[in-house]
Structure formats: structure tokens, C-alpha cells
Amino acid sequence: AQSVTQLDSQVPVFEEAPVELRCNYSSSVSVYLFWYVQYPNQGLQLLLKYLSGSTLVKGINGFEAEFNKSQTSFHLRKPSVHISDTAEYFCAVLTQGGSEKLVFGKGTKLTVNP
Amino acid sequence: DSGVTQTPKHLITATGQRVTLRCSPRSGDLSVYWYQQSLDQGLQFLIQYYNGEERAKGNILERFSAQQFPDLHSELNLSSLELGDSALYFCASSVVGRRGETQYFGPGTRLLVL
Numbered sequence: 001a002q003s004v005t006q007l008d009s010q011v012p013v014f015e016e017a018p019v020e021l022r023c024n025y026s027s028s029v030s031v032y033l034f035w036y037v038q039y040p041n042q043g044l045q046l047l048l049k050y051l052s053g054s055t056l057v058k059g060i061n062g063f064e065a066e067f068n069k070s071q072t073s074f075h076l077r078k079p080s081v082h083i084s085d086t087a088e089y090f091c092a093v094l095t096q097g098g099s100e101k102l103v104f105g106k107g108t109k110l111t112v113n114p
Numbered sequence: 115d116s117g118v119t120q121t122p123k124h125l126i127t128a129t130g131q132r133v134t135l136r137c138s139p140r141s142g143d144l145s146v147y148w149y150q151q152s153l154d155q156g157l158q159f160l161i162q163y164y165n166g167e168e169r170a171k172g173n174i175l176e177r178f179s180a181q182q183f184p185d186l187h188s189e190l191n192l193s194s195l196e197l198g199d200s201a202l203y204f205c206a207s208s209v210v211g212r213r214g215e216t217q218y219f220g221p222g223t224r225l226l227v228l
Contacts (some may be wrong), residue, residue: 042221
């Protein structure tokens with residue numbers, strides 16, 4: 001069975017600083033990878049996803065992530081964060097050839113301070 | 115706005131009761147997924163329907179059931195409620211439920227069992 005580990009439960013940063021939110025996964029088969037964002041009192045919104053091809057994936061709101069198969073990682077990055085990026089971020093995997101269910105990490109709460 | 119709607123937004127009920135959560139997928143989406151988000155378990159997949167038929171099952175309790183109607187809306191029924199069922203319940207939809215296809219999430223129903 002696959003699992004997802006988000007190494008940091010909380011990440012505080014200052015506005016305009018760069019940020020990296022870490023995600024590692026475990027799976028015996030190939031996976032698709034996703035990052036979702038949850039703003040306070042809202043549902044989940046897809047930031048970006050990796051299905052195949054280029055390992056560097058660009059998403060909405062200036063975020064990008066890099067798939068590293070050897071390290072089984074899919075870290076999310078943004079070079080300069082805004083106050084409005086304050087939210088909870090979830091990494092998720094979906095196995096190729098398996099069911100369509102997403103397996104989520106526990107989430108990382110990003111707080112951007114002025 | 116993802117286009118997925120869920121009602122009600124909030125629900126407060128007592129232990130032992132039964133509730134029904136409703137989800138309307140995005141226009142044209144045939145596949146509906148239900149997820150539970152709780153503090154201790156995080157985000158967990160419950161069940162998926164595709165065009166009225168159950169397609170995949172996750173960590174769904176026997177006290178819980180779901181169905182998808184001919185107009186493609188879905189209902190999640192929770193019975194014999196326990197305190198531990200208090201959580202945020204999300205519905206997501208995708209066009210045909212193919213692996214890797216983006217799942218669009220609704221705003222959720224927050225259930226509080228007292």
C-alpha cells in the first residue's frame with residue numbers, strides 16, 4: 001500500500017521569502033502525484049500534478065514541484081510567497097494501475113507573516 | 115469555485131442519529147468521490163461512484179453508505195453516529211474517473227456529533 005509523508009506539519013515564513021514544502025511517498029508501483037491547497041474554511045484546490053514527462057511541474061499561483069523518483073519525493077516550492085499563500089497544503093498520490101483513490105499526507109500548514 | 119456543491123455546510127447532531135450529506139458534481143462529471151477529513155486520521159478516501167455504480171471502496175465504515183442517482187448527484191448516509199464521526203466530509207468529482215484525472219473538490223460538510 002502506498003503512503004505519503006509530509007515532513008513538516010507547520011512552516012512559518014516571512015512574506016517574499018522562498019518556501020519549500022516537503023513530501024515523500026512510498027509505493028511499490030508507479031504513481032501519479034498531486035499537491036492540493038486548502039484555504040481556511042474552504043475545500044481543496046488542485047495546485048499542480050505530475051503524471052509523466054518533465055519532472056519539473058508548474059502549477060497555479062507561482063508554485064512548482066519536482067518529482068524525484070530515486071528519492072521518492074515531490075517537494076513543492078515557491079520563490080517568493082505572499083500573505084495570501086497562508087493555507088494548508090496536501091500532497092497526495094494515486095497509483096497507476098490501481099484505483100482512483102487519492103492517498104493524502106497529513107498536510108503542512110504554511111503561515112506567511114508580514 | 116470548483117463547481118462541486120455540497121449541502122449542508124454545517125450539521126450538528128447527536129450520537130445515535132442518522133444524517134445524509136448531499137453532493138452535486140460539476141456539470142458533465144460522471145465520477146464522484148467521498149473523503150473524510152478528521153484531526154486524527156487526516157484526509158481519507160471513503161468511496162467512489164461512477165455513473166451510478168460503485169467503483170472503489172476505501173476506509174468506509176459499515177454504518178456509512180452512499181449512492182449516486184441518475185442525475186449524478188450523490189448522497190452519503192451516516193447512521194448510528196458516534197462522537198468520532200465528527201469530521202469534514204468532502205465530495206469530489208471528475209469527468210470519467212480515469213487515473214490521474216483531476217478531482218475537483220467541493221467546500222465540504224462539517225459534521226459535529228454531540
